[in-house]
Every structure is written in C-alpha cells, then in structure tokens.
Amino acid sequence: MTSHQAPHRVFNFSPGPAALPTEVLEKAAAEMLDWRGMGVSVMEVSHRGKDFMEVAAKASHDFRSLLKIPEDYAVLFMQGGAIGENGIVPLNLMLPQGKANYLITGQWSARSAKEASRYGQVQIVANGADAKGRYQRLPTRSDWQIDPEGAYFHLCVNETIDGLAFDGLIDRGDAPFQAPAAMPVVADVSSTILSEALDVSQFGVLYGGAQKNIGPAGLTFVIVRKDLLGRAHPLCPSAFNYQIVAENDSMYNTPPTYSIYLAGLVFEWLIAQGxxxxxxxxxxxxxxxxxxxxxxxxxxxxxxxxxxxxxxxxxxxxxxxxxxxxxxxxxxxxxxxxxxxxxxxxxxxxxxxxxxxxxxxxxxxxxxxxxxxxxx
Ligand SMILES: Cc1ncc(COP(=O)(O)O)c(C=O)c1O
CATH class of the missing domain: 3.90.1150.10 (Aspartate Aminotransferase, domain 1)
Incomplete structure (x- = not known):
C-alpha cells in the first residue's frame, strides 16, 4: 500500500516509551530496508561487524560529548532497564560494606530501595512521603540519616510518576550526619537524561532506561566512574558486571543493536538542535x-x-x-x-x-x- 499523504502524527505525552523526534523516525524508516547500500536493515547485521561497530562507537562518542562525560567515566550500553539496574547496582557496588544509603523521594526511588534490600542492608536516609503517601518536596536535609559506612548513596533525580525533581547534588558534609565525601552518589536519571546539563563528575554512577529521552525501550545506559569497576559480587551475572561490560565495549553479549542505532540518530538530532x-x-x-x-x-x-x-x-x-x-x-x-x-x-x-x-x-x-x- 502506498500513500502520498503526510503520516498522521499527534502530540504524544506518553511517559515512556515516549515520543521520538519525527526526523529520527523518518530517517530510520528511509534506511529500514537498505542500510548503507548493503541491502539489509541495521537490525540484520552482526554487532561485531565493522559497520555496526562504527554505529555503536559514534553513538557512544556523541553521548559523551553531549553530556561532557569526563575521560575517567565508562559509558555502558546494557539491557534490563532501570528496574534491572535496581538489582545490578547493588551487585556491582555494595561490597565490601554490604550496605548502602537510599533517599526516597517518590515511587521509583522507593522501588529501588526495596530491590536493593534483597542484596544487603539498606539505610533509608529519609522518606519524603506525606501522610497520604504523596511526594511533594525533598525531605528536609537536617532529617537525613546517612549511614557513613554505606558503600554508596542512591537517589532518583526525577520521579517520573510523582512529577518531582531535584538536581541530585547533595551536600553530604554537614553535621551531624557526616558521610565520607568519597561515598559515590548513584542516580537514576531515566527521565531527565540529556534534558538539561548535568555535572557528571559529581556522581559515581548515572543510569536509566533509554525509552524517554534517548530512543526505544530495550537499551539501558550506565555511566560509571572507572575506579568503581571491579567490585562486583562474585555471583553478579557476567553480562551485568560493569567491569566486564566496560572491558568488552558493551559487546560482552549481543547488545540491543537497533535501539543503539536509533539512540545514535537521536544524539545526532540533539546535536543539530544545538x-x-x-x-x-x-x-x-x-x-x-x-x-x-x-x-x-x-x-x-x-x-x-x-x-x-x-x-x-x-x-x-x-x-x-x-x-x-x-x-x-x-x-x-x-x-x-x-x-x-x-x-x-x-x-x-x-x-x-x-x-x-x-x-x-x-x-x-x-x-x-x-x-x-x-x-x-
Ligand atoms: C525514574 C524511573 N526509574 C525507573 C523506571 C523503570 O524503568 P524500566 O521500565 O526501564 O526498567 C522508570 C520508568 O518509567 C523511571 O521513570
């Protein structure tokens, strides 16, 4: 069936999977059957072939430059979504202490804390829910209870369900809850990634699902400071071990190739927007x-x-x-x-x-x- 009418597109306010730029979809559609003159779709080629490796490397490069990711951070393209990361983060970072701090500011961070408690001791730093279970503000800083021995401090910078956000920059230094400044901050940035500037150097790990601001579902991004690699629990699946994924340029297992290709197109689109x-x-x-x-x-x-x-x-x-x-x-x-x-x-x-x-x-x-x- 052929049609010469412009396709019907609406304004899509979906929380995720979310709207993608029309120009990106048009380019992907145009390349669908015959990518790079190869007579195949990008979905149909090996992830280890030169052509796809170029796509993955360019996507990673553009992501790094858009976010100004410093050299001492690895960018990982993984699978399992942010909910997967709720388990993957403690498996990679909770040792040797076996405990971690979680700040609860909404539905997603509450869920992260619950999942992490399956792997070790979770200290709830504060819970911002009011008597009706609604989240309307950041819990008062002076009420925070940080475990100074926690391996990391987890938070969610934008609570997609509750519509609550903060910049994720926390002063961990003031008494009486002094936490070591070295305690890495781990942030779920699923719903704000690339929407505004972010000082990556303030965080140990940033992670999220791609399906809001980056591309289709199926791709998970992780930005991890390199000195945090190599701490994974011995039972952490190899495909979820940050160090192994980093050493293999996110190709330890077959990555979600089409999602990476589309993410690359979104990065190019964003660069073109300024x-x-x-x-x-x-x-x-x-x-x-x-x-x-x-x-x-x-x-x-x-x-x-x-x-x-x-x-x-x-x-x-x-x-x-x-x-x-x-x-x-x-x-x-x-x-x-x-x-x-x-x-x-x-x-x-x-x-x-x-x-x-x-x-x-x-x-x-x-x-x-x-x-x-x-x-x-
Ligand atoms: C902030 C945040 N964290 C976690 C999730 C869950 O992500 P996923 O479905 O990719 O596992 C979402 C999804 O909407 C989210 O917005």
Missing amino acids: GVESIAKVNAQKARLLYDTIDQTDFYYNLVEPAYRSKMNVCFFLRDETLNTQFLKESQASGLLALKGHRLVGGMRASIYNAMPLAGVEALVAFMKAFEKRYG
Whole structure:
C-alpha cells in the first residue's frame, strides 16, 4: 500500500516509551530496508561487524560529548532497564560494606530501595512521603540519616510518576550526619537524561532506561566512574558486571543493536538542535507555560512545591475529578495523546521530554483553557 499523504502524527505525552523526534523516525524508516547500500536493515547485521561497530562507537562518542562525560567515566550500553539496574547496582557496588544509603523521594526511588534490600542492608536516609503517601518536596536535609559506612548513596533525580525533581547534588558534609565525601552518589536519571546539563563528575554512577529521552525501550545506559569497576559480587551475572561490560565495549553479549542505532540518530538530532544547553532552554519554557496555566486557575492544581516541580513530567489534577474521563476523551480527540496520570497517583500527567516541541505544549495549554471554559 502506498500513500502520498503526510503520516498522521499527534502530540504524544506518553511517559515512556515516549515520543521520538519525527526526523529520527523518518530517517530510520528511509534506511529500514537498505542500510548503507548493503541491502539489509541495521537490525540484520552482526554487532561485531565493522559497520555496526562504527554505529555503536559514534553513538557512544556523541553521548559523551553531549553530556561532557569526563575521560575517567565508562559509558555502558546494557539491557534490563532501570528496574534491572535496581538489582545490578547493588551487585556491582555494595561490597565490601554490604550496605548502602537510599533517599526516597517518590515511587521509583522507593522501588529501588526495596530491590536493593534483597542484596544487603539498606539505610533509608529519609522518606519524603506525606501522610497520604504523596511526594511533594525533598525531605528536609537536617532529617537525613546517612549511614557513613554505606558503600554508596542512591537517589532518583526525577520521579517520573510523582512529577518531582531535584538536581541530585547533595551536600553530604554537614553535621551531624557526616558521610565520607568519597561515598559515590548513584542516580537514576531515566527521565531527565540529556534534558538539561548535568555535572557528571559529581556522581559515581548515572543510569536509566533509554525509552524517554534517548530512543526505544530495550537499551539501558550506565555511566560509571572507572575506579568503581571491579567490585562486583562474585555471583553478579557476567553480562551485568560493569567491569566486564566496560572491558568488552558493551559487546560482552549481543547488545540491543537497533535501539543503539536509533539512540545514535537521536544524539545526532540533539546535536543539530544545538545540544543539551539549547534544548534545556526549550524544556524550561515548555514546563513554565504548563505550570503557569495550572497555577492561574482553581480548575486545575498541582501539589508539588514549586522548587521541586519536574520539567519533564508535569502532573496535574482537575478539581472536579468526575471530569477526568471527559478530559481524556476530548484531549485525545484533539490530538493530545496519553495524558492519563499514573495509576498510583491519578489525575493527569503530561510528559514533555526533548522530542515534545513547544507547539505541543501550546496545543495542550489551549485545550486546557478551552476545556475549563466548557466545564468550569
Ligand atoms: C525514574 C524511573 N526509574 C525507573 C523506571 C523503570 O524503568 P524500566 O521500565 O526501564 O526498567 C522508570 C520508568 O518509567 C523511571 O521513570
């Protein structure tokens, strides 16, 4: 079947797997059947062949340059997603102490702590949940209880479900909970990676699933300071052992080749947009527009303290919850997809990663205002 009409595309607010830049999908579609004149798709070639090795090396190089990743960090392309990393991180880093610190700021960090407790002693530094189980602010610093002997300090910089974010930079030095400055910080950055600048040197490990800001699901990225390699538990599967993966340039096992290829196209797209600093400005503008719209009326509300509001996942509620179904039905009919909030939180959530253009948020805001006029 052939069609000369432009394909039907909507504004997709899915939290992940999330929207990809249209230009990237167009390039991938054009190359699907005949990649590099080889008469095959990139999915159909060996990961050890020269052509794919070039793709993987270029993707890694572009990722490094976009994030300004220092030389003393290894970039690993793995599988298992961020939930896999919840077990893989302790298997790689918890020894010899056998314990680690976890800061709970939302659903995902709570889940990380729970999984890590299967491998050793987990110290809950603080839990930001309120009496109703909602996360609206970072727990007060003076209430943190850090185990100074913990092998690392784990946190999540952007809680995708709760719409709460912080920069992940923590001062671990003030009394009375003095922790050694050498304690590496391990951060789940699944939903903010490449959306704004990040000082990689402040972290021991950064990890996440690719399916929000990088590419399709199936690819997990890990950025690990090289001095942290070589500590894995003897029972850590070799394919999940950071040192082994690093020594084999992420080709110890067959990597998710198509996801790496697409990630490479997304990196090239982001470089063409002016890089992380440029897209960060657009991201800030998108988030401001949406939060301003929510704050300007009683019809909608958001509970997260302004200083901790996520720029990637904007959660909001309708004061009259009986209108939720109608809101979702009408928004979808208006070409605004996947605005339903996570089942644990309810309400609405607009995920506005790098691939969401400002025009998408403008369309959403116009819809929200019109909906309020109709039903407010
Ligand atoms: C912050 C964060 N951590 C972990 C996960 C789980 O990731 P995965 O499904 O790739 O294992 C997600 C997925 O939405 C997430 O947003």
